[in-house]
Amino acid sequence: MNPRDQVAESFELMQKLIGYRYEKALHHQIMKAADYSMLSEDVLVLIYHMAKTCGGSILEIGSFLGASTVAAGMGARDSGQSKKFISIEPGGALKDHKLATKNIFKDLTKHVARAGLSDAVTLLNGSSFDPNIVATVKAKLAPGEVGFFIFDADANVRRDIDCYGELLADGCWIVIDDYISATDKAGPTRAQVHELVGAGRLVPLGFYGWGTWVGRWSSGG
Secondary structure, X not given: OOHHXXXXXXXXXXXXXXXXXXXXXHHHHHHHHHOOOOOOHHHHHHHHHHHHHOOOEEEXXXXXXXXXXXXXXXXXXHOOOOOOEEEEEOOOOEOXXXXXXXXXXXXXXXXXXXXXXXXXXXXXXXXXXXXXXXXXXXXXXXXXXXXXXXXXXXXXXXXXXXHHHHHEEEEEEEEEOOOXXXXXXXXXXXXXXXXXXXXXXXXXXXXXXXXXXEEEEOOXX
C-alpha cells in the first residue's frame, strides 16, 4: 500500500466510524455489547465494519466475554455472505474487576447465544498456541483465507502471527489491542507491532479507543 492510499484509507475508516454512530439501532446493539467489553465502543463499531466488509474468514484470539465476538458476528451476518468465524479463548476467572467472572468461557458462550450468533461462530476453549488448537484452526481454514484477524490476548501478538500468519490474506484487516495501555502488555505489544511494521508485514491505519491498533496485513513484505 503506497502512502497516499494508506492516508486515504485511514480517513475513510474515521468517516465510516462517524457514519455508524448515526445508525441508532446498530449503535444501540454495540453499546449493549460494550457493557461487557474491555474494548471501547468505537473499536467494537470498527470490528463490526471490518467483519461486514472483509473478504474471507474471521479469526479472533482472545474473545474474553464476547463483546468483540458479538460485534464481528453481527457484521458477518449483516454482510449477507457466509463467512467462517473462529474465536479462541482460554477461559478461566477474573477477580477484583468491574467485569469479574468465575467462568470466562461460560459467560462468553452465553453472550454469543443471547445475540443469536451461536451458529455463526466456532468458539474454541484453549490457548491459541496450544498445538491442538492450532491444528484445529488450520483444519478449518485454508492458507490465505482469513480476511479479518483480531488479537486481544496477552502481550505476544508476534507468537500468534507466527502461528497463523499463513492463513492471513494479503490486505487482511488487523485489530491489535493494548498497543497503548496502562497494563504491562503495552510495551511488548508495541515493540512487536513496530517490528512487523518495519518488516513491511503490517500497515498501520490508526489508533482507536483506549489504545487499539488498526491496520492491514501485507503478505509480500
